[in-house]
Amino acid sequence: MNLPNYFLADLPPEATLSPAMLAEACQTLKRNRERYLAGRSTEQITKALSDIAENWRKPDNTFRKLALELGPKRTGFSAETLKCGLDQFFREITHEHFQALLAQELGDAACVTGDKWRVTRSAAASGHGSPVTCHRFWRGPEFLVHIAAGNIPNPTWMSIVLGLLVRSAQFVKCASGSAFLSRLFAHSIYEADPKLGACLEIAEWRGGNADLESVLFAEADCVTVTGSDETLADIRSRLPAHVRFLGHGHRVSFAFVAGRMLSQPRAPRIAAQVADDVVAWNQLGCLSPHVIYVQPGGEVSPDKFAGLLADELERREQIEPRGELPAPHAATIASRRGIYEVRAAHSPETLMWHSEESTAWTVVFEADPRFQVSCLNRFIYVKPVKDLTEMLQQAEVVRGKVSTIGIAAPEDAMEELAAQLAQWGVTRVCPLGQMQNPPLTWRHDGRPALGDLVTWTDFETR
Helix, strand or coil, X not given: CCCCCCCHHHCCCCCCCCHHHHHHHHHHHHHHHHHHHCCCCHHHHHHHHHHHHHHHCCCCXXXXXXXXXXXXXXXXXXXXXXXXXXXXXXXXXXXXXXXHHHHHHHHHHCCCCCCCCEEEEEEEECCCCCEEEEEEEEEXXXXXXXXXXXXXXXXXXXXXXHHHHCCCEEEEEXXXXXXXXXXXXXXXXXXXXXXXXCCEEEEECCCCCHHHHHHHHHHCCEEEEECCHHHHHHHHHCCCCCCEEEEECCCEEEEEECHHHCCCCCHHHHHHHHHHHHHHHHHCCCCCEEEEEECCCCCCCHHHHHHHHHHHHHHHHHHCCCCCCCHHHHHHHHHHHHHHHHHHHHCCCEEEEECCCCXXXXXXXXXXXXXXXXXXXXXXXXXXXXXXXHHHHHCHHHCCCEEEEEEECCHHHHHHHHHHHHHHCCCEEEECCCCCCCCCCCCHHHCCCCCCCCEEEEEEEC
């Protein structure tokens, strides 16, 4: 892959990063931000990003072609899985979606730039009863550091997009061996707008390198971290007190299918929607389901629904194969299958379907409704529950760690179910088939996407 050496991640594998190199990179990013990014209007930034995303969706785009040609070997995802993932992500990066995000997060100050104030429409009364007009201004971090996980690219891409929106210089530290897709995205920004690209840095090394990371943390105004809870705790403990910390730790997701939805003609369509969520990024994201809870009482029983899902995953393997797994991951799936083969042989309450002569997909039906963490890579559980209340009781073990619940239910029941899930602590509820494809306005873990990054100044006048 012949890409220019714009980023540290472009250096040859034998190159060794040093604290001095990182310190110099940080200072260069800050200078470039001041020259090329701080004074740009929001409209200019959103237009540039929308154009870049539109280009990524074109079949002849250079970076898209590189992702599909080299990605399977570099990432483990098949070209078909990559294609679907790229299309879903970049379909959200549009002018209209940016306007919705900015209105949601920043309100009437969305288009404030570095030398302007925005007057709010409301006025507050002072202690003497005189009206006070409030002018508002927001600013993003001067220098934003992202510590990225290595499982799927979407969170890193979104971090870059949000960082540019708040006009921050950004250093993206990728997990060792996982920078490929982030490099391509950064290069696509650089090609479209070199000055914008000059405000980004991409690098990778094995986590826990205190010599390198201490340089980043000393320079940062804000650090975002996506990874395990242990990683978040470790990094937070090493940050200077003034540095803002935004962490997204381990989360799980699952789904609920109401019995009223499982008529003979409708059940295969719902199984296809579940397959969309299982196949997307090979089930590796925090938004991917571990368990599908199915309510009995429909024309199609929960165990029969599991069989329909198995049929659909077999069909998907033909058109959107999972791709090759590292041997330890494949061994984990084989071991887990072995457990359920024994259980299925001795009890009618356990059933299993799986791909032949490969670990490409697995469906396990268990009458035991207790929540079970999947080993992922298209390994999915189907379990019966009486209703949503029982599902939440069985999932109590992961309460507070749940990201997304996908639902298939009658329209007249959806709002009540969503309210019950919100009360339990779920931060996102969506239709099945959309679990791994949140909108641009999504509040990750229930937190504001831009609001957590910015700092406000209120200027009050009489």
